Structures are given as C-alpha cells and as structure tokens.
Amino acid sequence: xxxxxxxxxxxxxxxxxxxxxxxxxxxxxxxxxxxxxxxxxxxxxxxxxxxxxxxxxxxxxxxxxxxxxxxxxxxxxxxxxxxxxxxxxxxxxxxxxxxxxxxxxxxxxxxxxxxxxxxxxxxxxxxxxxxxxxxxxxxxxxxxxxxxxxxxxxxxxxxxxxxxxxxxxxxxxxxxxxxxxxxxxxxxxxxxxxxxxxxxxxxxxxxxxxxxxxxxxxxxxxxxxxxxxxxxxxxxxxxxxxxxxxxxxxxxxxxxxxxxxxxxxxxxxxxxxxxxxxxxxxxxxxxxxxxxxxxxxxxxxxxxxxxxxxxxxxxxxxxx
Amino acid sequence: xxxxxxxxxxxxxxxxxxxxxxxxxxxxxxxxxxxxxxxxxxxxxxxxxxxxxxxxxxxxxxxxxxxxxxxxxxxxxxxxxxxxxxxxxxxxxxxxxxxxxxxxxxxxxxxxxxxxxxxxxxxxxxxxxxxxxxxxxxxxxxxxxxxxxxxxxxxxxxxxxxxxxxxxxxxxxxxxxxxxxxxxxxxxxxxxxxxxxxxxxxxxxxxxxxxxxxxxxxxxxxxxxxxxxxxxxxxxxxxxxxxxxxxxxxxxxxxxxxxxxxxxxxxxxxxxxxxxxxxxxxxxxxxxxxxxxxxxxxxxxxxxxxxxxxxxxxxxxxxxxxxxxxx
Numbered sequence: 001x002x003x004x005x006x007x008x009x010x011x012x013x014x015x016x017x018x019x020x021x022x023x024x025x026x027x028x029x030x031x032x033x034x035x036x037x038x039x040x041x042x043x044x045x046x047x048x049x050x051x052x053x054x055x056x057x058x059x060x061x062x063x064x065x066x067x068x069x070x071x072x073x074x075x076x077x078x079x080x081x082x083x084x085x086x087x088x089x090x091x092x093x094x095x096x097x098x099x100x101x102x103x104x105x106x107x108x109x110x111x112x113x114x115x116x117x118x119x120x121x122x123x124x125x126x127x128x129x130x131x132x133x134x135x136x137x138x139x140x141x142x143x144x145x146x147x148x149x150x151x152x153x154x155x156x157x158x159x160x161x162x163x164x165x166x167x168x169x170x171x172x173x174x175x176x177x178x179x180x181x182x183x184x185x186x187x188x189x190x191x192x193x194x195x196x197x198x199x200x201x202x203x204x205x206x207x208x209x210x211x212x213x214x215x216x217x218x219x220x221x222x223x224x225x226x227x228x229x230x231x232x233x234x235x236x237x238x239x240x241x242x243x244x245x246x247x248x249x250x251x252x253x254x255x256x257x258x259x260x261x262x263x264x265x266x267x268x269x270x271x272x273x274x275x276x277x278x279x280x281x282x283x284x285x286x287x288x289x290x291x292x293x294x295x296x297x298x299x300x301x302x303x304x305x306x307x308x309x310x311x312x313x314x315x316x317x318x319x320x
Numbered sequence: 321x322x323x324x325x326x327x328x329x330x331x332x333x334x335x336x337x338x339x340x341x342x343x344x345x346x347x348x349x350x351x352x353x354x355x356x357x358x359x360x361x362x363x364x365x366x367x368x369x370x371x372x373x374x375x376x377x378x379x380x381x382x383x384x385x386x387x388x389x390x391x392x393x394x395x396x397x398x399x400x401x402x403x404x405x406x407x408x409x410x411x412x413x414x415x416x417x418x419x420x421x422x423x424x425x426x427x428x429x430x431x432x433x434x435x436x437x438x439x440x441x442x443x444x445x446x447x448x449x450x451x452x453x454x455x456x457x458x459x460x461x462x463x464x465x466x467x468x469x470x471x472x473x474x475x476x477x478x479x480x481x482x483x484x485x486x487x488x489x490x491x492x493x494x495x496x497x498x499x500x501x502x503x504x505x506x507x508x509x510x511x512x513x514x515x516x517x518x519x520x521x522x523x524x525x526x527x528x529x530x531x532x533x534x535x536x537x538x539x540x541x542x543x544x545x546x547x548x549x550x551x552x553x554x555x556x557x558x559x560x561x562x563x564x565x566x567x568x569x570x571x572x573x574x575x576x577x578x579x580x581x582x583x584x585x586x587x588x589x590x591x592x593x594x595x596x597x598x599x600x601x602x603x604x605x606x607x608x609x610x611x612x613x614x615x616x617x618x619x620x621x622x623x624x625x626x627x628x629x630x631x632x633x634x635x636x637x638x639x640x641x642x643x644x645x646x647x
C-alpha cells in the first residue's frame with residue numbers, strides 16, 4: 001500500500017501499475033488529506049459559511065462533498081469561501097475579513113503551517129491528522145496488506161522513528177517515478193525476507209529525527225486527540241486539536257456548530273477497501289450512489305482513490 | 321454534484337460543461353452543419369461554406385505576461401474559424417464593462433484588438449458596449465463573433481483512420497502557466513502563447529484532415545472530444561509532447577495536469593502517416609517545438625492513452641476546475 005496521495009499521483013501519472021509484475025498489487029492508502037476529512041467536519045464548515053463567517057481552505061478541499069453539499073456549492077450560493085494555496089494568503093485575507101476561519105486539513109506536513117497561522121492569531125478549525133496511528137490500524141487485525149510505502153513529505157517532519165512501532169515491512173519513498181520504483185524494490189525484498197522493519201528510501205530529504213523546529217511548533221499549538229477519518233471511522237489519538245481555546249473555531253462557534261447533525265451511516269465500505277479486504281465492486285454504494293461526480297467515501301473522492309480509479313479507468317480496461 | 325445550480329466547473333470546458341450543453345435541446349439547426357465543432361458551417365453559393373463562431377472571454381487577471389483579454393478575445397475567435405479551414409472575413413466585438421473601470425486600461429485592451437485586427441487583415445466590423453453597476457461583474461467581459469468562408473473541400477472535417485498521426489503546433493500550457501505565475505507570484509520567463517493561427521494553418525491546410533485549438537480543458541479535452549466523436553482512440557507518446565521546462569516544473573509544483581491547461585495559440589491536427597512528417601516540418605518553421613505526438617490506434621475504448629516513460633495510462637476528460645493539490 002502506498003500511503004501518500006502524492007505517491008498515488010505519481011504511480012498513476014507514470015502508469016506504474018501497468019508495468020508491475022502480476023504478483024504486486026498496489027492499494028491506495030489513506031494519505032490524501034482532502035479525502036479522509038469527514039463529512040461531519042465539512043458540514044460544520046458549510047454551517048459556518050451559511051452563518052456568514054468567511055472560510056478559507058486549500059483549493060482541492062472545495063469540491064469534496066459533506067453529507068449533502070460541498071464548500072464549492074456554498075460558494076456558488078454566495079458563501080464567502082476563499083481558496084488558498086499558501087497559508088500566508090490567509091494572513092492577507094484576515095486584514096479584509098478579521099473573522100476568517102481557516103479550515104485546517106492535512107497531515108504532519110501541513111500542520112506546521114497552521115501552527116504559523118495560530119501564532120498570527122488566526123482562528124482555525126483543525127481536522128489535522130497523524131499518519132502513524134492510521135498505519136497502526138491498517139497494520140493490525142484482519143488485513144491483506146504486506147507492506148507500506150511510507151509518505152515522503154510527512155517523514156521529513158516526523159523522521160523515521162514513529163514508524164518503528166508498526167510491525168510491517170515499510171520503505172519511506174520519494175516522489176519521482178525512479179524513487180518509487182526503487183522503494184518498491186526494497187519493499188519487495190523486505191516482504192520476501194519477512195523483515196518487519198522500516199528502511200529510509202528517501203534519505204535526500206528525510207532524516208532520522210525529522211524536523212525538530214516543526215515538531216516543536218506542533219507540540220506548542222496542538223494536542224493529540226481522537227479523530228474521525230472518512231472511511232475508517234474514529235481512530236484513537238490520530239488527530240491534532242488546537243491547544244488555544246480562543247483560536248479554536250469548534251469552541252468559538254459552538255452555538256452554530258451544535259446545530260450540525262452527525263451524518264447518517266452511509267454503509268460505505270471504504271475502510272475494508274483501504275485494508276485490501278474487498279474490491280470497490282463489493283461495496284453496495286459503488287457505482288450506485290457513490291460515483292466520481294457524487295463521491296461518498298474517501299476512495300471515490302480523490303481521482304486517485306481505489307474506487308475512482310476503478311470507476312474511471314476500470315481495471316479490466318487497463319491499456320496493455 | 322447535481323445540486324440544481326451552475327458552478328464554476330460548468331464553465332471549465334470539461335465533462336460538466338458538455339453535460340450542461342447536452343441537457344438542452346438544440347435540434348433545430350436549419351441547414352447549418354458542424355454545429356458541435358469550433359465553428360458551424362452553412363452551404364452558400366458556388367461551393368462555398370460560410371463559417372460562423374462566437375466566444376466569450378472572462379479572464380483573471382485581465383492583463384497577464386505577454387497579453388491581455390482583448391488580445392485573447394480576437395485571437396480566440398480568429399482561431400476557431402481558422403481550425404475549421406476557413407478564411408476569417410470579419411469580427412464583432414461586444415464589451416460588458418464594470419462601472420468604475422479605468423479608461424486607460426480599456427484603451428490598452430482595445431489597442432490590442434486593433435493591432436491584431438490590422439496584422440491579420442481581419443476587420444472588426446460591428447460591436448456593442450454595455451456598462452454594469454460596480455460589483456455586478458468583475459471588471460470586463462468580452463464577446464467576439466466571427467464569420468469566415470471556405471470552399472467545401474477546404475473544410476477541415478475529413479475522415480480519420482487508424483494509423484493517422486497527431487501533430488501539435490508547439491509547446492502546451494504556456495498561456496495557463498503565464499496566468500498562474502501571476503496569480504501565485506512565481507517568477508518565470510513564460511508568457512502567453514496567445515496568437516492568431518491563420519498562417520500556420522494555411523501552411524498545412526492542404527495536408528491535414530482536421531485541426532483543433534486546445535483552449536479550455538487543453539489537449540485532454542479536445543483529444544477526448546475527437547475520440548468520442550469519431551469513435552477512435554489515440555496513443556500519445558508522452559516524451560514527444562512539447563512542454564517547456566518551466567511549464568513542467570510549475571505544473572508539477574502545483575500538482576496540476578499540464579494536458580488540461582489552456583493554450584491560446586496552439587493547435588493539434590491530424591494527418592495521414594505519409595503526410596505527417598511534412599506537416600511537422602512545415603509547422604516547425606513557425607515553432608521549433610512542433611512535433612508528432614502520437615497516432616490513431618485501434619482500441620474499442622474511444623479514449624486517449626498516454627505511453628509514459630514507464631507504463632501506459634488513460635488521459636481522461638477533464639472534470640472540475642483546475643486547482644492546486646495539497647498533497
């Protein structure tokens with residue numbers, strides 16, 4: 001399983017699945033931040049925007065649907081939704097809209113940038129998530145995953161050590177097609193030799209300790225809590241909540257957010273697809289209510305998720 | 321997502337826009353033909369075809385490296401006529417301006433319109449001006465329409481067969497990257513590719529079967545459209561597709577697909593295996609990046625297949641707006 005959405009993108013872009021031997025099957029993991037953000041959290045942002053509060057977030061988050069609508073739909077109806085690329089844009093926006101709320105998504109990689117905003121006094125709604133606890137869940141119990149390609153960018157922040165608790169063959173990989181192939185090659189050797197260890201296959205960017213400055217920022221501004229992942233449910237100690245209550249939009253706007261109902265259980269089976277237990281076609285929602293135009297689960301939200309790939313390209317139709 | 325309202329994706333030239341257009345019933349077309357093409361055509365006297373097109377231009381920012389919205393509006397319509405094989409005869413210019421817009425900026429835009437009109441010898445012969453209240457529109461919207469003429473046999477709507485080659489007239493993504501570099505404040509030498517294509521198309525018109533200008537949705541949109549319409553598939557050689565180094569770097573950095581980016585001064589054309597080499601070399605006289613990028617293949621999928629450096633992948637119809645990826 002490649003954990004990171006960036007890896008999935010490169011694997012897709014270079015048709016790497018197409019050239020691998022039949023005995024290697026790559027499964028796209030939970031490492032696309034916009035995909036694993038829960039419907040409930042998106043519904044909360046929609047509720048804030050409906051109440052007239054300006055919301056800023058990364059562009060690819062806008063089209064991801066909550067239980068009914070996406071932030072893009074709310075913008076089309078006049079909601080003040082701002083699409084940003086860099087968190088520094090939020091600082092500029094705050095001058096015009098002092099009550100702006102930043103919808104803070106992503107993993108250990110984007111969280112330090114949110115910490116910078118918190119330093120600047122920007123109110124944030126954090127759905128930041130931690131990668132190792134998710135890997136722990138994917139590696140335990142009933143799984144059909146033989147090894148992980150660990151995310152390169154996350155590892156630049158957290159270093160190598162946090163992966164050691166996870167008893168699974170793992171290789172941290174970079175983002176060029178050559179680096180991914182090299183990492184896959186090392187991973188196959190680990191699997192063959194049944195070595196449940198981590199190899200740093202991206203030493204150009206990742207060191208043992210990670211980025212100490214970024215880690216200090218995270219420790220200062222966030223506390224670790226349980227977090228809901230689309231497709232995987234609530235995973236213990238896998239989220240980063242804002243430490244300063246005054247800058248936490250969940251508390252500041254509690255009166256508005258209390259109106260947001262928990263979405264109904266959608267029968268989505270993304271969790272099992274992510275664990276490699278079932279194929280997309282085995283999910284009752286696949287192709288019926290869950291499509292790329294109206295995605296329900298994490299695996300359909302991203303064009304690189306297992307279900308979207310299967311829907312758009314059809315494994316059986318892979319060009320040869 | 322079907323929510324009953326129009327959103328920005330409906331104007332991005334991809335799947336959503338096609339679905340929207342096809343949801344309306346435009347069956348009454350009289351004697352007009354090729355109504356789903358870049359321009360429609362009508363039989364007139366002496367084996368001539370009248371060719372007609374229209375296009376509206378909204379762009380942010382309105383001034384960008386190498387051009388402006390006026391420049392774009394004139395080239396866009398000229399090119400839609402040219403890729404049909406027509407000689408453009410005249411243009412209309414419709415302006416919708418926001419109250420408070422600078423007269424000086426308007427003069428710069430109109431000067432660009434006049435300059436291209438003079439350079440190409442295609443006059444702007446009619447127009448319209450409206451002003452809307454401040455805040456009701458964003459600065460300026462331009463619509464241009466154009467008519468052209470072609471002999472029936474000149475019309476570039478010839479049949480395509482397996483083995484035909486696809487030729488691209490120059491590097492892709494430059495116009496979109498010029499806009500993106502302004503938006504994201506990147507320093508780059510890339511300027512818009514926006515220009516009239518009449519001379520390039522004239523140079524190869526007798527050799528090619530059809531041509532398309534990959535504006536919104538880029539080559540991903542136009543090639544998929546051709547696959548669908550002609551029931552064919554394309555196999556592209558990714559390494560052969562001309563993309564300037566800086567364009568490649570910036571699109572990688574932003575995580576966006578270069579094949580979906582708009583070009584405003586490029587075209588793809590299809591020629592037989594025998595003629596393709598000559599087309600390529602004639603186009604290289606205008607732009608050294610011009611290249612044969614692939615061929616029509618036998619495959620029942622009616623799709624665009626990319627042979628990458630490693631494996632093959634499918635280049636789908638663009639969907640949604642182009643936004644940078646965070647991961």
